[in-house]
Amino acid sequence: MGTRIKRRAVVDDTACVACGCCAKVCPLSAIQIWRGVRAVVNADKCVGCGKCAKECPASVIEIQEVRP
Template sequence: MTTRKKRRAVVDKNTCVACGCCVKVCPLSAIQIWHGIRAAVNAERCVGCGKCAKECPASVIEIQEVQA
């Protein structure tokens, strides 16, 4: 049996400046700005489409494979 992997957006918490660009482009509303400090991804909603990573002006979001 093959282990299924899913893709998820991961935000670099140390360099995110909470600009909100990722929030605007997420089709599933899986990203929110946490306490005005940084973006936070809701892993249950994120499908790893990559729109947020492409939109991020600081390039601090990457799409990673995680165990399903």
């Protein structure tokens, strides 16, 4: 039986400018700007579709595989 690999968006906290472009495109509202400082991913909601990573003007979001 094949197991489906889970993916999730991971934000580089130090380089995030908190512009909110990611939050705008997320279809599941799984990424939000925390207090104007940085983007935070809700791990329970994120399915790793990659829309935020594509949109991020600073390209600081990476889609990573989640190891169980």
